[in-house]
Amino acid sequence: MAIETVPIPFPASLDAKAYEGFGREVRGVGVANFTENEFMVLEKLLYEHDLLLFRDCNLTPQQQCALTKAFDPTSNHYGHGNNHLSKSPTSLLTSLLTTLPSVPQVQLIGNGTISNHEGISSITLKHPSHKTFHAPPHLTSDQESRGETRFYRWHMDAALYEFAPPKVTSLYSVRTPLAPRQKCRYADDYYNSSSTTTTTEDVLENVSLGATAFVSGKVMFEILPVQLKSLAVRTKVRYAPHPFVWMKGAKAVGTGLGLVTEGREVPLEMLPEWEEGKVQELPMVWKNEVTGNLHLQAHPCAAMQLIIDPVLDAEKKDGALYPDGARIEDLKEVRDLLYKIQRPAIAPKFIYPHDWKEKDLVIFHNRGLLHTALGTFKEDQVRVFHQCNLAGSDFPRGPSHEDVARWS
Numbered sequence: 001m002a003i004e005t006v007p008i009p010f011p012a013s014l015d016a017k018a019y020e021g022f023g024r025e026v027r028g029v030g031v032a033n034f035t036e037n038e039f040m041v042l043e044k045l046l047y048e049h050d051l052l053l054f055r056d057c058n059l060t061p062q063q064q065c066a067l068t069k070a071f072d073p074t075s076n077h078y079g080h081g082n083n084h085l086s087k088s089p090t091s092l093l094t095s096l097l098t099t100l101p102s103v104p105q106v107q108l109i110g111n112g113t114i115s116n117h118e119g120i121s122s123i124t125l126k127h128p129s130h131k132t133f134h135a136p137p138h139l140t141s142d143q144e145s146r147g148e149t150r151f152y153r154w155h156m157d158a159a160l161y162e163f164a165p166p167k168v169t170s171l172y173s174v175r176t177p178l179a180p181r182q183k184c185r186y187a188d189d190y191y192n193s194s195s196t197t198t199t200t201e202d203v204l205e206n207v208s209l210g211a212t213a214f215v216s217g218k219v220m221f222e223i224l225p226v227q228l229k230s231l232a233v234r235t236k237v238r239y240a241p242h243p244f245v246w247m248k249g250a251k252a253v254g255t256g257l258g259l260v261t262e263g264r265e266v267p268l269e270m271l272p273e274w275e276e277g278k279v280q281e282l283p284m285v286w287k288n289e290v291t292g293n294l295h296l297q298a299h300p301c302a303a304m305q306l307i308i309d310p311v312l313d314a315e316k317k318d319g320a321l322y323p324d325g326a327r328i329e330d331l332k333e334v335r336d337l338l339y340k341i342q343r344p345a346i347a348p349k350f351i352y353p354h355d356w357k358e359k360d361l362v363i364f365h366n367r368g369l370l371h372t373a374l375g376t377f378k379e380d381q382v383r384v385f386h387q388c389n390l391a392g393s394d395f396p397r398g399p400s401h402e403d404v405a406r407w408s
């Protein structure tokens with residue numbers, strides 16, 4: 001049977017034109033047992049469409065790991081390092097991910113109590129709630145009982161220290177609860193007083209419980225005004241050492257797109273031992289190796305500094321932001337600028353919330369989009385997912401010299 005692709009089901013809220021090439025359902029290939037030729041087709045499709053959906057898959061964690069590894073054959077360990085999470089009790093991620101004992105590259109995520117699962121006798125999983133991560137005000141109990149929820153944390157899957165960002169992540173839905181649909185309400189509360197951002201309250205209607213929301217990094221770049229495009233192609237983001245330990249005590253803004261600046265980060269000298277050579281300074285814009293498209297890829301919570309190159313062409317300096325380059329070290333300034341760049345792309349019309357069915361497998365281009373969990377769960381709503389990504393065997397490439405010349 002030949003490999004076939006069909007568009008993924010877009011919600012009515014999505015700007016179908018902006019998202020025209022985004023996502024494909026793939027049929028006619030066994031994800032548990034694929035040939036080399038089939039994989040070559042899949043790999044190309046992944047980079048062309050950024051997200052591939054396979055329905056009705058029967059997939060063991062070993063098979064999921066093998067498929068994920070095929071996208072980066074020389075990578076070996078989980079994106080944060082195998083068993084790294086259990087060794088780092090102070091990391092923000094420790095409570096959200098459980099390593100499968102038989103396949104340490106695969107993490108168990110979800111909600112509710114399950115038993116006898118892949119070598120784990122019994123475990124209670126907790127879906128992330130914005131109440132433990134966002135600064136107040138939170139949704140009230142009334143709002144939650146009316147089915148309102150929030151985006152938890154917009155991110156790409158990456159340790160952002162020592163290990164290179166994974167090329168792809170696979171998410172497999174073992175069990176998805178049937179539940180009333182919810183609405184995601186988000187406002188720029190923290191930025192109300194900031195001159196850099198206008199206040200908007202947005203609502204993403206009609207999302208399934210436990211949907212995963214995706215935004216395209218390509219769209220995030222494309223919708224920027226020229227001044228911010230120029231800034232983006234000239235900027236590198238310096239991430240904190242051990243960023244998930246560094247940010248453990250900090251709280252997020254109500255959109256889940258970055259942190260409030262109130263001095264809660266762990267001081268660098270109090271972090272677990274770190275070395276400068278493992279600290280990452282990554283371009284703000286990553287080049288898709290297959291299509292050549294530019295994707296805006298920055299982790300707003302983990303960012304610590306912005307390093308901006310001067311405008312290449314002296315004649316284009318007029319009206320440019322930071323025309324002579326800069327190193328922004330003030331955390332609030334770093335976050336305000338990133339927010340200004342990234343916030344437009346999480347408007348409801350640019351969000352693809354994947355409505356999970358059991359046995360869905362989604363493989364996404366982790367260097368080409370951002371994603372977040374959302375959903376307000378009750379204890380008895382059971383969700384079981386397997387997640388796999390592998391630390392990259394190389395680092396993402398930034399824009400080419402031609403790209404910078406074109407946009408800066």
Ligand SMILES: [Fe+2]
Pocket residue numbers: 155156157371
């Ligand atoms: Fe993730």
